[in-house]
């Protein structure tokens with residue numbers, strides 16, 4: 001999302017909107033043309049596009065959403081999947097299958113995303129606050145807790161699994177029993193930072209196909225450190241989308 005936000009920022013910020021096509025019923029009549037986009041930023045997995053009229057377009061990709069930036073005037077395919085088009089005289093930003101599209105006063109953003117914890121890639125990243133939120137529920141499995149965007153925003157399934165592997169922490173270990181939570185959070189941030197500029201998620205240091213990650217997506221295959229088969233299971237209240245991977249030998 002950080003990368004997407006930057007791409008949208010480069011295409012939209014500082015330019016006047018000449019096209020605003022919102023294809024969700026609730027905001028279908030919204031018209032932001034004539035307003036200048038001031039910035040596009042990510043908050044965790046949320047995206048906020050702000051204008052000089054004090055308006056924010058808030059979107060979230062959910063499962064299948066994506067954004068594409070194309071030259072203005074270019075015919076865009078996939079019409080039935082488009083939920084939002086914002087364009088200026090140079091670019092058009094097209095949002096496909098967005099899980100959330102809403103238009104709200106910028107002052108009302110906290111109601112939409114204020115429940116999020118500190119953003120790992122945000123300018124106002126606050127590790128102490130993230131740790132405080134994590135520790136507030138010490139019996140919660142750490143794999144669930146670090147994925148909960150209300151604690152800290154930005155960790156998805158891949159970084160959850162990889163961070164816990166690299167720290168040798170079992171995903172079901174209660175937060176209160178993690179020896180060095182500060183180091184764990186710091187490592188998650190460094191993994192996100194290391195990948196934010198590129199497509200794909202590399203945690204092993206190797207970009208070679210099939211070698212990018214330690215445990216994520218490697219169920220049944222030998223742990224890269226000890227050879228024990230990597231295990232997988234659902235974790236948390238949202239089966240299927242909350243799959244985790246771990247090495248039962250390296251992670252305790």
Ligand SMILES: [Zn+2]
Pocket residue numbers: 223224225226227228247248249250251
């Ligand atoms: Zn292992």
